[in-house]
Amino acid sequence: MTALMTGTLPLPYRVVRTADETPDTAGIVLEPSGTPLPEFCPGQFAMVYAFGAGDIPLSVSAVDGHRLTLTVRSVGAVSGALRNAAAGSTVGVRGPFGTGWDVPADGDVLIVAGGIGLAPLRPVVRRVLAARERYGQVAVLIGARGPRDLLRPGETREWQEAGARVLTTVDRPAQGWSGDVGVVTMLLDRAAVAPAGTAAFVCGPEVMIRATARELVHRSVPAERIQVSLERTMHCGTGHCGHCQLGPLLLCLAGPVVPWDRARPLLSVREL
Amino acid sequence: MAVTYRAAVIDKVGLDALIRALAARGRTVIGPTVRDGAIVLAEVTGGADLPYGWGVAHEAGRYRLAPRRDGAAFAHSAGPQSWKSFLHPQRERQWSADRDADGSVVFSAESGPSPSYAFLGVRPCDLRAIAVQDRVLSGGRYPDPAYRRRRERAFVVAAECTEPGATCFCVSMDSGPAAGPGYDLALTEVIDSAGHRFLVRAGTEEGESLLGEVPSRPADTATQDAAHASVAAAADRMGRTMPQVDLQVLMRETLTAARWEDVASRCLTCGNCTMVCPTCFCTTAEDVTDLTGDHTERWRRWESCFDLEFTHLPGGPVRATGLSRYRQWATHKLGTWYDQFGSSGCVGCGRCIVWCPVGIDITEEAHALARERDGGVAAGSAPEAP
Numbered sequence: 001m002t003a004l005m006t007g008t009l010p011l012p013y014r015v016v017r018t019a020d021e022t023p024d025t026a027g028i029v030l031e032p033s034g035t036p037l038p039e040f041c042p043g044q045f046a047m048v049y050a051f052g053a054g055d056i057p058l059s060v061s062a063v064d065g066h067r068l069t070l071t072v073r074s075v076g077a078v079s080g081a082l083r084n085a086a087a088g089s090t091v092g093v094r095g096p097f098g099t100g101w102d103v104p105a106d107g108d109v110l111i112v113a114g115g116i117g118l119a120p121l122r123p124v125v126r127r128v129l130a131a132r133e134r135y136g137q138v139a140v141l142i143g144a145r146g147p148r149d150l151l152r153p154g155e156t157r158e159w160q161e162a163g164a165r166v167l168t169t170v171d172r173p174a175q176g177w178s179g180d181v182g183v184v185t186m187l188l189d190r191a192a193v194a195p196a197g198t199a200a201f202v203c204g205p206e207v208m209i210r211a212t213a214r215e216l217v218h219r220s221v222p223a224e225r226i227q228v229s230l231e232r233t234m235h236c237g238t239g240h241c242g243h244c245q246l247g248p249l250l251l252c253l254a255g256p257v258v259p260w261d262r263a264r265p266l267l268s269v270r271e272l
Numbered sequence: 273m274a275v276t277y278r279a280a281v282i283d284k285v286g287l288d289a290l291i292r293a294l295a296a297r298g299r300t301v302i303g304p305t306v307r308d309g310a311i312v313l314a315e316v317t318g319g320a321d322l323p324y325g326w327g328v329a330h331e332a333g334r335y336r337l338a339p340r341r342d343g344a345a346f347a348h349s350a351g352p353q354s355w356k357s358f359l360h361p362q363r364e365r366q367w368s369a370d371r372d373a374d375g376s377v378v379f380s381a382e383s384g385p386s387p388s389y390a391f392l393g394v395r396p397c398d399l400r401a402i403a404v405q406d407r408v409l410s411g412g413r414y415p416d417p418a419y420r421r422r423r424e425r426a427f428v429v430a431a432e433c434t435e436p437g438a439t440c441f442c443v444s445m446d447s448g449p450a451a452g453p454g455y456d457l458a459l460t461e462v463i464d465s466a467g468h469r470f471l472v473r474a475g476t477e478e479g480e481s482l483l484g485e486v487p488s489r490p491a492d493t494a495t496q497d498a499a500h501a502s503v504a505a506a507a508d509r510m511g512r513t514m515p516q517v518d519l520q521v522l523m524r525e526t527l528t529a530a531r532w533e534d535v536a537s538r539c540l541t542c543g544n545c546t547m548v549c550p551t552c553f554c555t556t557a558e559d560v561t562d563l564t565g566d567h568t569e570r571w572r573r574w575e576s577c578f579d580l581e582f583t584h585l586p587g588g589p590v591r592a593t594g595l596s597r598y599r600q601w602a603t604h605k606l607g608t609w610y611d612q613f614g615s616s617g618c619v620g621c622g623r624c625i626v627w628c629p630v631g632i633d634i635t636e637e638a639h640a641l642a643r644e645r646d647g648g649v650a651a652g653s654a655p656e657a658p
Contacts, residue, residue, distance in 0.1 A: 007414045009367050009381045033376065051371055052561040052568045075586040090377040092369065205587075232590065233583050235557045238414035239612075241575070242554030243582060245604065248611030253413065269527045271596035 007238040010049045010092025011037055015085045016067070021151045025073040025116060026083045027061065030093065036066035037093060042123035043100025043229060043257045046070065047237045049092030050081035057097075057234040058082075059120030059256070068093070071119035071151065097237035101201055101227055101257050103127055108136040108193040110221075112212050114143045114184055114204020118151050120229055120256075124201050129162040137198075139165040139191035143184030143208065146172045165192060184208060185215045195220040202260075203229040210267060213260045226260035247272050277474035280488035281495050287345070287470060288319030289486040290429070290457075294390040297482075299427060302358060303392035304348065309337055311351035313358075316392065323348060330622075331438050333631030342463045346393050349437030350621040354398055354550030355391055359422050360405060363573040366418070371566040386421040393431040394455070396448035397440075397621040401550035402428070403454055407613045408553050427478065430455035434502040438511035439622030441635055445514065447619040449506040457483060460499035471499040512622065512635040515642040519616070523607025526641040527599070535637050536595035538630050543576030545624035545632075546601060551609075551617050554582070577601050602634060 012033040018026045040046065040060045048070060049055035056078045062069035074083040085091060101124050109128050113121050121140075128138055140159060144150045147170055160166045167187045169180035180187065184204070198221050202212050209228045216226050232251045233243040244251040247266045249258065266272055282290065294301045295317065303316040306323045316322065327340040328348040340347055369379045394402070402423075409419040433442070433449035442448030451458040456479035460471040471491060474480035515522070546552040556575035561568040575582060578597050583590035591597050609617030618634070625633045 008417070010369075010379050012377050012379060049369075051369065051377060052559060052565065054557065054559045089375050090371070092377065092379055231585060233585060235555070236572075238416075239412050240409060240414070240416055240553065241556065241572075242577065243556070243575075245600070245608070245612075247603075248608040250612055271591045271593060272527065272600075 040096040041100040044096040046095035061119040061122045108198040110200040114208035117204030141187040200226040223261035279491040293485045299390040346431040347435035368569045388425040390427040397442040397619045400447035400619045430458040432460040439625040441512040442620035445620035519606040523603040541578040543578040546576040548623040548627045
């Protein structure tokens with residue numbers, strides 16, 4: 001048995017570049033220094049190790065061959081070190097871990113993202129837009145704290161041009177902002193998707209996930225067609241450390257993407 | 273076809289010889305010893321190290337050694353440790369990383385020699401606990417290599433239970449007092465007018481071959497009958513029981529019960545129950561760096577779900593209240609463990625009851641939850657009117 005198979009030993013990856021996306025968030029592009037990890041599916045996560053500091057779970061926001069793009073928001077020692085990692089430096093990566101998005105082959109697609117929650121949804125948008133003709137309505141609803149917190153506005157404009165309906169709202173507008181103001185659920189009425197035939201993908205803060213899923217169910221989107229990506233503490237990624245439990249689920253294996261019919265009863269219990 | 277291995281009878285001399293034979297095969301023999309006023313699992317080099325003549329008197333929140341007149345070696349129920357201390361050690365290095373002058377990093381998996389243990393006196397509840405941890409740590413998608421190495425190299429001598437304690441409930445959890453599968457040798461201690469002896473049954477070829485190396489005599493009917501009778505009698509002397517309901521369903525249906533507030537008002541969230549539990553497996557990752565700054569190590573150490581940091585997220589802990597942390601532990605043990613690993617996480621050893629500083633009793637809590645669910649009687653409600 002190799003250590004790679006166990007998911008315990010990181011493999012060295014070289015930082016190709018990092019690019020600031022918002023004041024506290026950067027995209028970080030990695031490529032394997034030697035042996036690559038198995039291919040990541042959209043929604044799966046990697047445990048990324050900053051030398052001497054520790055490792056954190058990061059969803060992949062793009063996969064290009066063996067090259068991985070991760071989006072990291074600086075909120076602690078490890079994420080801070082990764083966000084500021086110099087090009088050419090080495091980090092450790094384990095994975096791919098968890099259950100990712102189940103992207104359907106056709107129908108309407110509704111993507112709802114809050115803040116950095118857009119990052120793990122990017123590969124879903126790209127996959128759907130790469131075969132745009134197979135799908136009906138494709139809507140991407142994005143909410144952020146303020147205009148400065150929107151990830152890669154240029155890319156979302158490209159999605160619009162590729163045939164997605166992209167709507168954006170912020171909680172706190174700044175001077176020059178002429179778009180929507182308010183929570184992302186406000187945009188649902190303008191998504192123009194047919195509820196019964198829609199696959200919905202939701203990622204963001206848990207309060208936003210709950211509100212969005214509730215609104216979608218209210219609009220007759222079947223709960224099992226709503227996928228949400230949940231955040232819990234991750235240490236091992238391999239189902240051994242116990243931190244990521246949500247009731248019966250070990251989210252590092254059964255998640256982070258969970259269908260809403262599964263997640264709803266669990267999230268309805270306070271502090272489960 | 274099931275293979276039937278040999279049964280034999282050995283005496284105290286034979287038990288001493290068994291320990292020496294295991295050691296002669298290069299194994300580190302771990303067994304019960306008396307230390308610091310408790311039965312402590314430690315290396316034994318001969319029969320003289322065993323706690324002959326010591327039993328245990330315990331209750332919720334209380335543990336005392338008690339001398340026994342019959343001189344029994346294995347008549348003490350579960351002590352403060354369990355075999356996880358050896359198979360899933362409290363602190364373990366997983367890998368190390370070295371950074372070169374050019375900034376490149378080499379990760380090296382831990383590859384030291386694995387100990388070859390012989391566990392002597394594994395009680396049936398603990399034998400089940402080992403099987404439970406096997407499923408968690410080596411039965412899933414990512415078998416833990418270090419655990420698996422230690423486990424595969426371990427030789428298990430079970431000691432069937434003839435002396436359950438006041439906090440024992442293995443019968444409720446179907447894990448004792450007779451030894452289930454998983455042993456190389458199973459002992460049953462028999463003390464009667466015919467003397468102090470041990471019925472020994474082999475469960476594997478290696479067990480049988482070891483048994484051949486120690487002075488023994490063929491198992492006689494009287495010893496076998498006496499052994500069976502005392503194990504059967506032990507089943508009727510459990511100090512505790514679980515409610516006779518489906519515990520997985522009970523846990524699922526009582527997540528918002530008032531009883532959790534009652535137990536939370538007593539629980540200190542100290543985590544003792546998780547440390548002594550023979551199946552609790554949770555760990556945390558710890559990174560240490562040496563003074564050069566270019567050598568770091570990843571250590572894994574036991575962690576408790578009672579720790580506030582256990583569910584740390586940038587926005588704060590998921591389980592901020594003591595209520596939610598006790599509920600997580602109890603519902604995991606008795607309920608969601610089935611969902612995750614296909615069995616109960618509780619084996620009925622009673623350690624969590626004994627070592628709880630305020631005497632919280634998981635069986636009492638389960639009974640109260642069942643009463644609240646089935647009878648609608650809220651915990652802490654007024655006593656019945658006279």
